[in-house]
Amino acid sequence: LSGCRRWPEENLVPQTSDPEGRIPGLPEVYATTMELSGVGVGLLAVSYDGRPIKIEGNPMHPFSRVTERYGSADAFAQASVLELYDPDRSRGVYVREASQYRSSNLSALRETFANSLGNGAGVVVLSEGSGGPSAADMRQRFAAKFPKAKWFEYEPISPDNERVATKQVFGQALRPVLKLDHADVVVSLDADLLGAHPAHTRYAADWSKRRKSADQGQMNRVYVAESAFTITGAAADSRLPVRPSRLPGIATALAAKLGVTGIRPVGTLTADEQKFVDAAAADLKSAGAKGAVAAGSHVAPDVQAVALASNSALGAIGQSMMLLPVIDADRPTHAQGIRLVAEQLKSGQVKTLIVIGGNPAYDAPADLEMAKLIGQAKNSVHLSGYRNETSLATQWHVPRAHFLEAWGDTRAYDGTVSIAQPLIEPLFGGISTIEFLALLSGDQVTAGADIVRRAIEPLLPDADKDVAFRRALHDGLIANSATAAVVPMANAVAVKAPVEAQGWEVRFHADPSVYDGRFANNGWLQETPDPLSKLVWDNAALFSKQDAQVLGISSGDMIALTVGERSLDIVTFILPGQPVGVIGLPLGYGRAAAGNVGTGVGFDTYRLRSSAKLFEASGAMVKKLGRTYPLSTTQNHDILDRVGIQGMAERVGEKGGSGAIVRQTTLSEYRKNPRAAHPHGYHNVNLQLFDPPSKFNDPHAWGMAVDMSTCIGCNACVVA
Ligand code: SF4
Structure with missing residues (x-):
């Protein structure tokens, strides 16, 4: 019996001196x-x-x-x-x-x-x-x-289309950097400034400064025309969901209204597009150098060039938008x-x-067949x-x-x-x-x-390099080592008339959880709901509600999606806010060798991507497969029954109105009456994280207060 076992007696010697300069714990x-x-x-x-x-x-x-x-x-x-x-x-x-x-x-x-x-x-x-x-x-x-x-x-x-565009407009490869704390009016053409953009943490901090300033009447205004539903679009004052093929028309119409020399509108705008362009142009004109037009770095160089020329015409270069020379300007x-x-x-x-690094056998354009070619290299x-x-x-x-x-x-x-x-x-x-x-x-x-x-x-700046090196290690950076901005003259920009896109358009984009697939084996990120679809542990072909009705599909239906010569069986998900006519395809899933967490999770949308069209394609075809696939979404988590659904209606409120928790009003109403968004009076918080004050010495509890005017749903706090 184990209870009868006698272990040999031994004398152990504890370590009594701690490493110098370290206090355990x-x-x-x-x-x-x-x-x-x-x-x-x-x-x-x-x-x-x-x-x-x-x-x-x-x-x-x-x-x-x-x-x-x-x-x-x-x-x-x-x-x-x-x-x-x-x-x-x-x-x-x-x-x-x-x-x-x-x-x-x-x-x-x-x-x-x-x-x-x-x-x-x-x-x-x-x-x-x-x-x-x-x-x-x-x-x-x-x-x-x-x-x-x-x-x-x-x-x-x-983001390399950015290099091509800046060469076209300014004659050199440059990196545009926005000053969102300075800009009064920002117009985004498919730029997910607060989400997928490489500078998104800086941009989110600067943007939030201008959202907190409503009391001083200095709140910025953000217009977003986008071909995918992003957290930037969700936070915008005016959002226009569009097909990718509509962007050249919108960009040129906006530039023409701003008086950019040599730009003529290409194509004809829809009524919604015209309304968006008119409002954005009027605001940009009054903002002048305090306005900015940002085009997504994946967007065609022509469209980016028009956006850059618009900033030049506004006088925003060096003000709301800095241009930094890139270090490796000549690489392909x-x-x-x-x-x-x-x-x-x-x-x-x-x-x-x-x-x-990287993973080209998985994420290179499918037409290149990189996995096979890499395997053929002699060494x-x-x-x-x-x-x-x-x-x-x-x-x-x-x-x-x-x-x-x-x-x-x-x-x-x-x-x-x-x-x-x-x-x-x-x-x-x-x-x-x-x-x-x-x-x-x-x-x-x-x-x-x-x-x-x-x-x-x-x-390193100092004569004493040892001191400067230690300083750099302490700070994590070399002070004042940022690239100096330039203010070059803009060349005339020519934009080809866009070819009218036929059929379904698809839009490939980074996934908020796994990015390009490199984080697929990270369980925290897989478990974190997508900020907009609230999907976890999966990606899906994203459809607007209107398109889903036309196709007769529901979330969870499997389809065969064909883009050019390649086809993929993938599950569908209906995402309110998804542009009509556009199928959103988050990248980074369907990994074959990610690890125990990420292998086999989701669908490999890289298989539909070609080297000619890395971010969007048209003429896609959809065929229902007559079978379903279970998706997990936290959107309606905890809302299982009638009581839960009623509770949600009370909290969220009617469409366009205010509920007990989600409250909204206009800035002008708010200025007249700061209580305008509180139609139900003060919200009575019955549940406390702490017990009554007499028990404050009990074990800690933590809470987090979120300013919903500035929260963009970036998920950093969720993972933290
Ligand atoms: S509260 Fe969380 S989700 Fe919202 S902006 Fe801050 S870190 Fe991001």
């Missing part, structure tokens, strides 16, 4: 940075007893600061701590031999590649977007060592890059393929945090360290150099991108800390 906070699609965000990582457990925004960072004490971090940054401890992360170097993978090591990899890279002839590097000084420095060193090697970048959610766009890599693989020119390696679809197509796989485990640096959206320092040793033995490049190049400097120091030293 007290949190330590370090500044760091996380990069997403080549753009860094400034963060603080909170560590308990050597383990990072929480992420916050860095209030010292100009692109994360909300107040002197608080910074903002989005849902992806908040969820990054779960990824750090994900047991599905890659745990070692693997090499394929006779179609089987076996465990290997970095020395074997170095030997193999040292012999095969030569002068770089036949070597192709396909990298995810990266913008930090160390990565740029290592890339230069790699190019110096292997001068004939070719380097391309690819991001599936690419992501769309060109992935096509060139595919062509070279197909022609057999590639002896060695080096894939840094290939993939550096990645997970053994994903691309790792399973390459010959070698090398585990990449998490950003909380490695030295590194990034550039924020405004160019500010931000620094990442490791809070913990790599849990699964990974190496960083810069260490990987040092290893392949045979660089004498191999430690991440030394590579970062070497790259950023010329950027």
Whole structure:
């Protein structure tokens, strides 16, 4: 019997001296940075007893600061701590031999590649977007060592149409940065400024400042014409859901009304579009330099060029919109890059393929058949945090360290150099991108800390570089390192008349939970409801209510969706607010090798995406399949019965009216009577988080008060 067992008696010696400078149980906070699609965000990582457990925004960072004490971090940054401890992360170097993978090591990899890279002839590097000084420095060193090697970048959610547009208008590749705290009137043409935009945390903080200012009569006004339902559209004062093919007409009509030289409206507007354009143009004209027109970075370069020319005509360049020169202005766009890599693989020119991060076997345009082509490369390696679809197509796989485990640096959206320092040793033995490049190049400097120091030293301001370096590590950034804005003259812009789109239009977009698919194995993000559809653990083809009636479909019906030559069986979801005639297709699901959490979740909409049309396509066909698929949505969570439905009606109120919780009024009514939105008088809060004050010493309870005038539904607090 176990109760009769006698364990041997042993004397144990406790450790009585703590590591110097550390008090067990007290949190330590370090500044760091996380990069997403080549753009860094400034963060603080909170560590308990050597383990990072929480992420916050860095209030010292100009692109994360909300107040002197608080910074903002989005849902992806908040969820990054779960990824750090994900047991599905890659745990070692693997090499394929006779179609089987076996465990290997970095020395074997170095030997193999040292012999095969030569002068770089036949070597192709396909990298995810990266913008930090160390990565740029290592890339230069790699190019110096292997001068004939070719380097391309690819991001599936690419903003590169922006480069094409700025070259067209200003003669150079520039990054437009909005000053939403300055702008009185903002017109968005399919730009999800508060959601999917790389600068969304800065924009949301600036935007909210102008929504809190109703009492001073300085509230901004936001117009959004969009081909997908976004949180920016949901927060807009005036929203126009449109087909993607309508944007050139709307942009040119707006520009013509603003008096942009040489722009003539293309096509004819509908009554709703005309009303939108008239109102937006009138407000923009009166705002002048305090107005801004923002086009989505995925939108066709022609349309973006018209928006930029409109800002120029308003005098907004240098006021509501800054233009920053981009550092790698001459690289091929992501769309060109992935096509060139595919062509070279197909022609057999590639002896060695080096894939840094990303997952092109999964997320490259379907017509390129990248998974097959990568598998054909004679020699290939993939550096990645997970053994994903691309790792399973390459010959070698090398585990990449998490950003909380490695030295590194990034550039924020405004160019500010931000620094990442490791809070913990790599849990699964990974190496960083810069260490990987040092290893392949045979660089004498191999430690991440030394590579970062070497790259950023010329950027440090003080004569005493040691002091300046420590300061930069403490702050998480190099002060005043943002890119200086320019105010170039605009060239005349020519816009081709759009071809009238036929049939259903589809619109591909990043998913708020899994982005482009890279966060598919993050259970916190999968569990977080989509801000608008409230779907969890799935994506779906999104239809407007009107289109669903025409097709005779309901949420949960399976359809065969055909775009060009490719077809996908996918579930449907009816989303009020979805533009009529447009099928929304969130990317990033249907992964085949995400991990235990994300593999097989949802539908792989990349299979419908072609290299010619990365973000929208027309002429799609829909066929009902006569079967259903269960979707989970939290929209009506807890509203199970008649009592629940009545309760919701009381809280939300009639359409266009106010309920007990959701209250609305106009700004002019509010100015006359600040109680105008309270038709039922004060709301009597019966339920308290705390017991009566006498019991305040009992265990804590927490609550969160949300200002519904400024909440945009970004989900950061939900994940936090
Ligand atoms: S309260 Fe609203 S805006 Fe703030 S973090 Fe939460 S969802 Fe985002």
